[in-house]
Amino acid sequence: MTAIAALPTASARPVPWLRLAWVVWRRYRTMLIATVGALAAIAVYLVVTGEQMRSSYDAATACRPIDSTACMYKFNLFHNSYAQPGLIGAVLMFLPAIIGSFAGAPLLSRELETGTFRYAWTQGAGRMRWATAILVSGAVGVAAIMAAFGALITWRNQPLLDSGFTPRLHQTIFPETGIAAAGWALVGFAVGVLAGLLWRRVVPAIVTAFAACFGLEYLGATYRSHYLTPLTTTSLDQPLKSLTISQWWTKGGVRVSSDQVTSALGAVGAQFNASGGKITSAAAGSSNGAGGTSIDPTQYLIQHGYAQVTSYQPDSRYWPLQWIEFGWLTALALALLGIAFWLLRRRPA
Template identity: 30%
Template sequence: MSTSTPTPRKSGVTGTASPVAGRGPVRVLLRLHRTALWVAGGLLVLGIGIVVALRVWMASAKELCSDGDITPCGGPVYQSSYARTSTEVFLSEGGTVLLVLAALAGVFVAGPLIARELESGTFRLAWAQSVSPARWLATRLAVPAALVVSGLAVLIAVYRWGLWALRGFPYSSAPHWYDSGAFPGTGPALLGYALLAVAVGALSAVLVRRALLAMSLTALVLGAVAFGLGKRRYRLWPGELREGAAAQTYAHGDWPLENGMFTASGDRLYWQDCLFSRWDNAQACMRDRGGVTPFAEVHPASHYWPLQLVETGILLALAALAVLAAFRVLRRLHG
């Protein structure tokens, strides 16, 4: 009497891990933090809904003229609708709100996603199941980075669509393209902030391995980077220098940086130097100081994309350094 030995079932790929096994850590991560995913999805829907509601509100406002005037066309008084002015106020800090969302993603990565597991020791369970430390960390970087970038890319498009409806109206208080409250949320720089937030969160987590401390450190670093770039953004790309009559007029969309007068020797005198002088006339003050030719340094609207791309490049470089440092720290601590 003979017995038959069961034949093991063969995988479709010989000598390599199956695709299902490769997706295992991702599935576990998504299931473990599904509540956070629902919250993030809710914020995405809320952001889209707010901008859509504002656009619908403006469209339903009773404006008598094509330029948005609610008073008789051509009259001495111009007044925009309450819906339009309210939308301008609501959207003026939209870029700051999107920056905060990007920072929250980094704080979440630093705390619940990585540091909490290192603090509690639950990471050993994953590492005991043939998941290397490097792969474990890579999953916790790649998954939130992909989700956050995708969600924020949608919000960028929606925010730009909302701002577009405010263009071209006289006496508008809509944010300019260079305003600190709007600029970060209208282009790829926001995605650079998001990737930096995830990278800094991971680095903070593996460095301190305490959830609350890692979250605080991440928020502090991201706040410092955003504040520093916001203050020096105008220096990321050379401004356009205008002299003579061209220096005294500004086109729509110009971002004024500096203005004053050149002396005969080419030195610069700035108007702010005469603001609190004993001369009542600032121009006379400049002439008395040796000013000859007016000048102005501006960023025209065409500098929007160079500024966005340079800032994005800086953020991506910082993010790459943070990711490299996170893996080196993890390797040094855990092999």
């Protein structure tokens, strides 16, 4: 038997990243192709409807004279066909986080579930280098893919944004466009990776990651409009393309309660809806019928010293808000991945 020579120091150098990159590509190219394929199918739908939306919008804007019945009809047609986000809007809203979870959850859990980690972690590269190569390329890849997909959604919705029917700050558009899309993909990925490491099984990891992402989406939808203090206006015309947050009434600069507004409106028989800040004139119809006089309740209130205040986020804040959302999502994703690395280093077989 040959005796073992002293440890050669040359062999203590780590395996180059480029080789690990090849490993990642070979291991996950099928998954990558499947994901890109699925997204391509959705992309085709977006391109087709985007083109339809453009021709419908162009037909409406090219129409002359602009206030003719025919042109109003064209605008109505455009609005009725495309302004409602519908099911696809809801799906698109969650897509970055869902794709991120799908990509992240199996990475560690499949190795742990099938036992191949005993192969992978005992090769010369070692587990931390192996995991770094996989997780970094996975995170960057999924973020880049979803950011590109977000750009496509922005392009598709451009007529809606131009027309002012739907602001790009709207919760069905904001999270899946711009860099927020990359942020949501990163968070979904990180949650999936960590869940996979904790569960050690693919399916529970994906389910957990989905649940966590829905919770985070809810948080985002709730607090997004307050990342920056909303602006207020007493003008009845909302600034173009802005996102309305809430409306209320003031008198002499002091906010008045809905009861006070309602009692003030009692004279004209209208009702104030506290939650929406809107005036419903269901009762006004009957008073009109009885008295035969037509009074606009809003004008009535304004004439009596009230002012309607609207809080909103202007369209110009789209990018600042995007960066804020991207910032907290990325910080959260990095923290989760940090925990995953910490656990992975200590994890016994």
